[in-house]
Amino acid sequence: MSNVLSQQASKASWALFEGLFIIAALVAVFATFIAISGVDPDNPTAGTTPWLLGLNFVVVIVLATIVVREYFAIQSNSESEGRGRLARRFVMLFGFSALVPSAIVAVFLGAIFTQGLDNWLGERVDSVMEKNAEIFRNYVDNFETTFDVDVRLAALDVENFARDVEASFGDGDVSRALSANTSVAFSEGLRSELAFRDFLTIAILGDDGVELIAEESVQDAILIPPPAAAFEEADRGEIATTLYENRGVATALIHITEPLNGYIYAVKNFDRNAAVRLREAEAEIIQYNNAKRQGGRLQTIFAIGYAQIAALVLLLAGRLGLEAAGRVTGPIGRLAMAAHTVRDGDLTVRVPVTGAKDEVYALSKSFNAMTEQLSEQRSALIRAREDEEDRRHFVETLLAEVSAGVIRMDPHMVVTLANRSAGDLLGVDEIQEGAFLADVAPDFVQFAKDTLQQGSPVDASIDINRNGAIRHFRLKTAPDPAGGCVLTFDDTTRLVNAQRQLAWRDVARRIAHEIRNPLTPIMLSTERLRRRYASSIDDTDGVFDRCIETILRQVGDIGRMVEEFSSFARMPKPNANKFDMKSVLEATSFSQGMVSPDIKVVFESEAESVTYLGDERLIGQAFGNLLKNAAEAIEGMPEEADVQGHIRVSLTESEKGLDITIEDNGPGFPEDVRDRLLEPYVTTREKGTGLGLAxxxxxxxxxxxxxxxxxxxxxxxxxxxxxxxxxxSLKVSETFDAQHDDELDELPAPAGLV
Structure with a gap:
């Protein structure tokens, strides 16, 4: 809709311009023709010609306003349509094309017209009149120059005369002395100036220009009051000369300051006839100039008419340039602006495809197709980037929350990425980017080197000593496509221990089942042999009874061992209830102190009570076994060691959990089997089964x-x-069991448990 209105406004503007242009051109030509072939040669500018030119000038201004408005409209639309510069170039090109011929024609016509007027008015008459006036003007100028020089010299002489008077009368008032006619020498000096300078009168006036201090004249004194302008000119240090042509005299006024402040006034004869002739010559020149001015006006009218015609031609060229710019550069400008919009990132822009099916039409269609394809491709790229961002956030979240440790390093064994679990598993607060793998995890270096050298993944299980405890790690290394390698590892200590516990429990169940079955017949058979044959056998040396007792005692020991095997195989699941851990440890410590009175059992804790969620019976059993083992270790030391047994139990609570420590002064753990004492059937005592710590x-x-x-x-x-x-803790244990039930069957069994 806006484009249609714009086109209609453009057509109306063009129609108005055409009508006014035709009217202005006809008026300019008609007015110029009347001025050149005017009816009144003495006054060619009289009549209606100036009014026609003035009215035509208004029309030309209206036409110029239309063109300028169109030009500024294009300039204002240059940012929105992108055609301002090219349109201005069209206007300048059309205007220059019209200006050059107009200027050349104006030069030739002006030269011809001017030369014709000069020949018509006559250069000789002009020269004669100027020379005549110049003669009288020179006379007046020479008179004024001579008069000025005489007055300046007279002023110097008068100042010298006045200084002589001042010297004669001391420091008195020089003006009073001169006015009292007390100086004959001064009067003689003034008369000499009259004679020498050819003055009619010379007088000295006071600083007010009115007081007459001294005066000398040839005949009667001629004292014509000077005008105020003469006094102003004299005060500026110049000579104020005034010609009185009707009286045939000239007056001059000059200002003096020493030895008195006043003016020197001089009067001199002036040739009255020369002045009259000068005025007549000037009047004749004025009349001649008026005649020439009439020719100048004719030239002016011709120039104005031609200027209007040239302006009309220029306006027509500019209007044609704007029209060409609108029709030719419009689509190109819109394409340029659309291209700028695409450059700024807006791919929804489209250009209108109208007009004849020419190259611009095809270009507009191709541009719209291109922007549509670019828009679709950018949308696809944005969706791909969003998907990539989602995957990246997912991977980052996974790395941050996964329990396994992940470390990525470059080919120089420098860490470039590490998640939080990696630091927790390695006992480091945070693995900084840029750290060396040898400083963070020296046990992983060799496996990482193998991956970098061979370019293949490595799967290994390693044991790491962390804070004095052996931890089992499952490590996997894989080459990184960007260079370097990626290490994933997890602490499988609990997993390995759980697998071993399951294996040993199965062994214990099998052993208990296989041994318990023959134990009962053996015991019953031995008791029956004792009852039936004890009285009939001559057992003077007691061998029969000792053998029977040995069999029964060993069967009882085997029975108790079987019970321990059964207890280990039938370990119940913990039953969660809240209880006071401090009370449980105090009771356990007290009970062990009663059982072993020779050993001092001490419990320490700063907390008043420690609430814990767990199985109170099993927890009490576990710490009871630990205190029992500590007491047995102290009691098993040789007597010559002479050791006063001491066991200290301490309880500390933190935000993460409970820390219970049991220390004794027994023999300690042997270094060679300490890491395996928690496994079933590993013991350091001769009669131990190795199931207590397990x-x-x-x-x-x-x-x-x-x-x-x-x-x-x-x-x-x-x-x-x-x-x-x-x-x-029970929630943690249940989560761990749920996550690793399937993994237990996949891991290889420990050596010896096949």
Missing amino acids: IVNRIIVDHGGSISLQNRLDGMRGARVRVWLPHD
Whole structure:
């Protein structure tokens, strides 16, 4: 709709311009023709010609306004349609094309017209009249120059005469002395100036220009009051000369300051006839100039008419240039602006496809097709980028929340990425980007080197000593497509321990089942042999009874061992209830103190009560076994050691969980088997079954905690057992069991448990 209105307005403007242009051209030609062939040669500018030219000038202004408005409209639309510069070039090109011929014609016509008028008016008459007037003008100028020089010299002489008077009368008032006619020499000096300078009168006036201080004249004094302008000119240091042509005299006024402040006034004869002739000559020149001026006006009218015609031609050229710009550069300008819009990122822009099916039409269609394809491709790229961002956020979230550690490094073994779990597993607060792998995880260096050298992944299980405890890690390395490699690892200590526990529990169940079945017949048969044959056998040396007792005692020991196997195989699941951990440890410590009175059992805790969610019976059983093992280790030391047994139990609570430490002053743990004492059937005592610590470990693991066996850290002899139990430990344990039930069957069994 806006385009249609714009086209209609353009057509109306063009029609108005055409009508006014025709009227203005006819008026300019008609007025110029009348001026050149005018009816009144003495006054060719009389009549209606000036009015026609003035009216035509208004029409030309209207036409110029239309063109200028169109021009500024194009300039204002240059930013929105992109055709301002090219349109201005069209206007300048058309205007220049019209200006050059107009200027050339104007030069030739002006020269011809001017030369014709000069010949018509006559250069000789002009020269004669100017020379005549110049003669009288020179006379007046020479008279004024001579008069000025005489007055200046007379002023110097008068100042000298006045200084003589001042010297004769001391420091008195010089003006008073001169006015009193007390100086004859001064009067003589003035008369000499009259004679020498050919003055009619010379007088000295006061500083007010009215007071007459001294005066000398040839005959009667001629004192014509000078005008105010003469006094102003004299005060500026100049000579104010005034010609009185009707009286035939000239007066001059000059200002003096020393030795008195006043004016020197001089009068001199002036040739009255010369002045009259000068005025007549000037009047004749004025009349001649008036005649020439009439020719100048004729030239002016001709110039104005021709200027209007030239202006009309220029306006027509400009209007044609604007029309050409609108029709030719419009589509190109819109394409240029659309291209700028596409450059700025807006691919929804389209250009109108109208007009004849020419190259511009095809270009507009191709441009619209191109922008549509670009828009579709950008939308596809944006969707792909959004998908990539979603995947990146997913991977980042996965790396941050996954329990396994992930480390990426470059070919120089420098860490470029590490998640939070990697630092937790390696016991580091945070793995900084740019750290060397050898500083962060030295145990992984060799596997990473193998991956970098061979270009193939590595899968390994390694044991790492962390804070005195052996932790089992599952490590996988893979080459990184960008260079370097990626390490993924996890702490499988609990997984390995759980697998071993399951394997040993199955062994214990099988052993208990296989041994329990023949034990009962053996015991019953032995009791029957004793009852039936004890009285009939001559057992003077007691061999029969000792053999029977040995059999029964060994069967009883085997029975108790079988019960321990059964207890280990039938470990119940913890039953969660809230209880006070401090009370449980105090009771356990007290009970062990009663059982072993020779050993001092001490419990320490700063908390008044420690609430814990777990199985109170199993927790009590676990710590009871640990205290029992500590007491048995102290009691098993040789007597010559002379050791006063001491067991210290401490409880500390933090935000993450509970930390229970049991220290004794016994022999400590042997270094060679310390890392395997938590496994079933591993013991350092001759009569031990090796299931006590395994059961304790099972209970602690079922509660989501961990247990570590160490020797005392203060350098003294003795063992140190540290148990850590997290809050909500049963939830942690259930989550762990749910995640790793399927993995237990996939892992290889430990050596010896086949």
